[in-house]
Amino acid sequence: MVEHGKGHPDRLAQGEQAITEVAADRLDEDGRHEGRLVLTPDRIYFLDNEHSSGGHDDVIDHTRFQGAEVTGDDTVGTLALNWSDQGKVYEGNTLELRTFKDAIDDQLNP
Known part of the structure; x- marks a missing residue:
């Protein structure tokens, strides 16, 4: 976990600063x-490393966030994020x- 990550500041909404970020693959x-999951004060982002234009990123406003669940063993886990009746697995x-x-x-x- 990288505190106050600097991974892709140009792809965050203007004025937003990362609180924390983690390397993750979207499945x-x-x-x-x-890519990387980035938490900011207003949003959760998945920033796709393969496409720097942002067209393949996920942006979850906190107001639309419905929940998260982590499952896995000692090394490899999954994080399911749900928002606005959508969901993605990382x-x-x-x-x-x-x-x-x-x-x-x-x-x-x-």
């Missing part, structure tokens, strides 16, 4: 997409994904 019908280090989920919970339920 979907198109396969596996390497895979990464289980401990880092749990820490990221805890940061989301702390941000949304201070």
Whole structure:
């Protein structure tokens, strides 16, 4: 987990600063997409490493966020994020994904 990450500041909404970020792969019908999950005070982002234009990124406003669940073993885990009746699954280090989920919970339920 990288605190106050600097991974892709140009792809965050203007004025937003990362609280924390974690390496994760998005798993979907198109396969596996390497990237980073970034938590800011207003949004959760998945920034796709393969496409720097932002067209393949996920942007989840906190007001649309419905929940998160982490599952996995000691090394490889999944984080399921749900928002506005949509959802995506991300895979990464289980401990880092749990820490990221805890940061989301702390941000949304201070």
